[in-house]
Amino acid sequence: ILWLNGSINSGKSTVARILSTELKNTANIEIDVFHEFIHWKPIEESVQLNIKNAISVKENFIEEGIDVIV
Secondary structure (H helix, E strand, O other), rough: OEEEOOOOOHHHHHHHHHHHHHHOOEEEEEHHEEEEHHOOHHHHHHHHHHHHHHHHHHHHHHOOOOOOOO
């Protein structure tokens, strides 16, 4: 599990995309995508739920033997 963290527009998504392309058997979980499921909810109110959902998805990939970048 590789968890990337940093400020807005620091290149986290770009680095994660490159790594997931280079590393075999790796899933790239983009936390911001989870907000699209509840687009009507302000982002500042949905961050914790988005992280919780990403952690759940991460666990599913790990159970299947797939490495994860979050």
